[in-house]
Amino acid sequence: MLTAILTGFLFSIFLVFTGRFFKGKLSILASLIPLGLFVYFFKYIPAITNGEVIMRSYEWIPSFNVNLGFKLDGLSLLFSLMITGIGFLVFAYTSSYLKGHEYLDRFYGYLASFMGAMLGLVLSDNMITLFVFWELTSISSFFLIGFNNTNPASRKSAMTALGITGIGGLFLLAGALLLNNMTGTYSISEMLTMSEAIRSNEFYFVAVLFLFGAAFTKSAQFPFHFWLPGAMKAPTPVSTYLHSATMVKAGVYLLMRFTPVLGGENIWNTTLVIVGGITMLYSAVHTIFRTDLKGILAYSTISALGILVFLIGLGTQEAFLAAAVFIIVHALYKATLFLVTGIIDHQTHTRDVTRLSGLNKIMLPVGIAGILAAISSAGIPPTIGFVGKELTYEATFHSETLMVFLIIGIVITKILLLYAGFVAGIKPFTGKLPEALEKTKKPGPILWIPPLLLAILGIVFGVAPFIIESSLVKPVVEAMGADASEIHLALWHGFNMVFILSLITIGVGTALYFIIKPSAKLEQGIARLDFIAPENILEKFNALFVGFSNFWTNFFQNGYLRNYISIIILFLVVLVGYIMIGNTSFAIDYNSLSKITVYEITTTLILIAGIFYTVFTDSRLAAVAAMGVVGLSICLIFVFYSAPDLAMTQFSIDTLTVILFVLVLYKLPKYLKLSDYKTRVRDGILSSIFGLIITTLALQVLAEPVSKEVGNYYAANSYLEAHGKNVVNVILVDFRGADTMIEISVLSIAAVGVFGLMKLRLKMKDRRRYADTSLNAENENKKK
């Protein structure tokens, strides 16, 4: 199982090194990887149907109870199949969609690592592992959303998505730590057995809040939903994969996974119903006011996620069943619609729904896929969408409180979703073909086969729901802690209240489709209310925050080295001085100090002279040279006290520092601004106090009895164990070799940093491209 998860990452690393040699010829190979994984997970279906749960565990950090524990049960199997199955289609689709793109390999690399992270997420049984994969999905989606990195809007929405989902990840980590504190384990399976104890724990409430924070941000629940429409700046395959089928469902997955652990209490259920309810209604209403196909789909995705959260919140076996079916329904129709939108965008170069119609004359198979998906999303028989909708209504009907309100809410949502599905899936393909689109080229089969396949699956599952009944749906319901033995999926439920509601939904929704035409006017109308939208409130808060941190930075980090040093020294003086007040007994044992020789006196005099010269000279160069003198005098002192190693190193370092200083000074302007009298006095006082404190501190340290144990150990063992007589060097390369290893790594990073800052400039071509895009963005802003 670990191999399955790592495949994605391995492939992604492989591409980094080989991508440039293949230049896009890897597309076929790339789509074989998710296909292989799909087959791998598919083979587990019989076992899972029989109620088996497959566990694998690999040690990672045993001392912290963190292992790579994986669990394959109904829930994770459903998600794994979705990730790999839709992944396969998206990979294949991309090979045609981004054909010849300069960075196609890079794109596949991101996509593959995303797939790996997502698989790890749904399979993890250990909460820390879960957290790691959770954040990995955020990071890889950041790369994918910002794939068009020359477009400022793309970059911005990638940042927003990363910010929101990343913060959610931190909530998850906090929740994991808290739950570990409560139960003593990170394993979710073990937590399952302790569900009672967790719910009666006094921190239960906080743990629930943390998990909600994670789930709501990831699954774009109100008021964190706004990153998702922004994320539509990504290429369409990404939108399909991340924002309809997989990543955004991670939050839903988390809620489902923790329902048996934390669920059942009022706070869990009520909150989920409220948040899910608001989200589904809010964003369903939004779909009316969008003209961008992707915008419509994004909002209807949020709405669907709201429905899922709502269903999980209802907390009954029926609701879980409805959620399980609806996940499949939504994945199938939404992925189809996104892929269809991608094709339209690719062929016609527009996604403005008001300008699209009659396209089925050009791309009939795409049209069929779109219309089938729209029917499924509308819940019209005989699609699986119909089954899903019936179950949802049924579950809402049996809710204990406020049933009427919930029913009204879900019906309105479904009506609006039907409208959105029709606009996205049917509108572009019916009616008259506008002149502007007459010359549109036909899309290739690799483009239209994936959506058509998904759309047909929606019908197949609808006609024969028993295919998914015991293999996929039942195990999910069981994994959520409900009894699944009575479940029976059927297309025809009989003529009852639910069916009447269905008829109303379809009737009103269809009427709505014919009455309201999406138009730019509507979109502008709603834009007037933007100032109270959560994203704008956040933006204002953001601006405030940036303003404050600008002030803060300018105050403390104003770019003058002298100020930094003054602040650091002042801080030390206050801190150390405060501790020393009242704690210093000045018990200096003068007898323990050795006699001063004439060499030492001379060296110290040179040292003092050097310091005074550094301070009072007018020339930078002279100051640097005098500093060098100070350093060399210290070398001499080291030599007196028989530390040749130190002296040698200090000597070399000192020389190099002086050289570096001279090199830098060479570039500074000639003009030297000397401090005025006041500043000099201030600095003088500050440094005198600092010197005094350090001297006292040093004497104080000497007066303390020193433990020689460590030193003795090194001295005694350096030859015996490390074959070296030079203890200093043995410590460096042997006893504390790992330290040195890390140190040289840090040094290397510093060198690379210097090199990068001074040398690497963007290539001329890239620079021009950046300039162009930001210029365009500016112009657009001006026009507005």
Added chain:
Amino acid sequence: MRTTIILKTASNYLLPVLLVFSIFILLRGHYLPGGGFVGGLIASIAFILHSFANGLNKTKELLIMHPGFLLPIGLAISFLSGLAPVIFYDLPFMTGLWSHDEIAILGSVGSALFFDIGVYLVVNGVTLTIIFTISESA
């Protein structure tokens, strides 16, 4: 940069001497004062002196490759010397491995020496990269 004939001539002789000295310092580090860190610093001083006397381009020609390449090489040598006991003898990471026979000047050779060589290369690479980069971007 104007330089005197004396410095130019001296640096030509000093470069090999300093380099040999730096290697000497590196190799004897295990028994006497010295080691990879100081050795690396001395070597880089030798090159910097050469560049001051003859100009940066001459020194670069001498080095053949950019000093930045020394970083990965040095890191790899150090890391592999730490990894060798894990791979060959199934001992913990960074366990010292030692040859049985002593070699004349070096004493017994062990993985620590290779580790030190790695440090030597990295230190050299870091100093030269930083100083060359800064002096180039005039």
